[in-house]
Structures are given as C-alpha cells and as structure tokens.
Amino acid sequence: xxxxxxxxxxxxxxxxxxxxxxxxxxxxxxxxxxxxxxxxxxxxxxxxxxxxxxxxxxxxxxxxxxxxxxxxxxxxxxxxxxxxxxxxxxxxxxxxxxxxxxxxxxxxxxxxxxxxxxxxxxxxxxxxxxxxxxxxxxxxxxxxxxxxxxxxx
Numbered sequence: 001x002x003x004x005x006x007x008x009x010x011x012x013x014x015x016x017x018x019x020x021x022x023x024x025x026x027x028x029x030x031x032x033x034x035x036x037x038x039x040x041x042x043x044x045x046x047x048x049x050x051x052x053x054x055x056x057x058x059x060x061x062x063x064x065x066x067x068x069x070x071x072x073x074x075x076x077x078x079x080x081x082x083x084x085x086x087x088x089x090x091x092x093x094x095x096x097x098x099x100x101x102x103x104x105x106x107x108x109x110x111x112x113x114x115x116x117x118x119x120x121x122x123x124x125x126x127x128x129x130x131x132x133x134x135x136x137x138x139x140x141x142x143x144x145x146x147x148x149x150x151x152x153x
Contacts, residue, residue: 002048003044003045003048003050005045005050008031008033008041009041009045010153011030011031012027012031012038012041012042012045013045013050013051013151013153014150014153015027015030015031016042016051017149017150017151017153018150020054024038024039024042027042057149060113064115065113065114065115066115066116067113067114067115067116067117067119067120067140067141068111068112068113068140068141068144069110069111069112069113069114069120069138069139069140069141070109070110070111070112070138070139070141071109071110071111071112071124071136071137071138071139072106072108072109072136072137072138072139073106073107073108073109073110073133073135073136074105074106074107074133074134074135074136075107075108075132075133075134076134077131077132077133077134082131082132085130085131086108086131089127089130089131090110093123093126093127095112095113095114095119095123096110096111096112097111097112097113098110098111099111112138117140120138124136124138
C-alpha cells in the first residue's frame with residue numbers, strides 16, 4: 001500500500017534533503033509546524049521507506065579520488081548466473097558509486113570514482129578477470145558540472 005504524502009511531508013523531505021543533520025526543532029520551524037507532528041511524519045515516511053539510509057556527502061577530490069569514470073559495458077551474456085556474478089563483482093568494489101542496467105545498445109553504465117587512471121586500470125583488470133564482458137568503454141569526466149542526490153519535490 002502506497003503512503004500518501006502531502007505538502008507538509010514534501011516540505012519536510014526538502015528540509016531533510018537540504019540538511020539531514022539539522023535538529024527536529026529546526027525542521028519544524030522551517031516547515032511551520034511543531035516538533036511532534038514533524039517527528040510522526042518522518043517516522044511514517046521511514047516506515048514506508050520513502051526516507052531511506054541517511055549518510056554524509058564527502059568531497060571526493062579532497063580525499064584524493066580525483067578521477068571519475070563513466071564505464072559503458074556491453075555483454076553477450078544475459079543468463080541469470082552471469083548477472084548474479086556481475087552484480088556481486090560490482091557490489092564488492094567500493095569504487096563503483098552507481099551502476100545501472102540500460103535499454104539500448106549499451107547494457108550497463110557504471111560511475112567509478114578512483115584516484116587516477118592507474119587506479120582505474122587496476123579496477124578494470126580486476127573486473128574483467130571476474131566476469132566476461134564483450135566491450136568496455138571508459139569515459140573520463142573532465143569536470144563535474146552538477147551533483148545532487150536531491151529529488152525535485
């Protein structure tokens with residue numbers, strides 16, 4: 001059963017997306033409500049899995065992860081066993097920040113964050129030693145123009 005959300009819920013979600021570390025009092029003030037109803041709404045949305053894992057955004061470059069590659073993968077393998085092996089290989093690699101299965105000519109796209117080209121090659125060699133792929137194309141991001149995980153509420 002889907003949970004209905006109203007304008008106040010959307011305001012709460014927008015506040016949490018803006019800064020999940022702010023206090024309940026701050027959120028309540030910013031959405032023109034009081035603390036208890038806001039807490040109850042947040043709890044309801046967590047239980048409904050509208051609000052998932054809370055985390056902290058780190059500055060990749062400040063931590064030495066200066067290279068971001070978008071990796072396009074084509075495969076001729078589509079069996080469930082290959083897919084399970086591929087998924088495990090992706091989940092076992094912290095360099096993979098995102099992975100998507102696509103419609104069209106490319107089967108998968110990965111967002112891979114590493115220190116440099118040498119680190120990418122090490123990642124690539126490890127990946128292809130575990131799973132067979134038909135073709136891999138790596139595109140180096142020259143500049144990140146926009147980054148957000150916020151949904152347009």
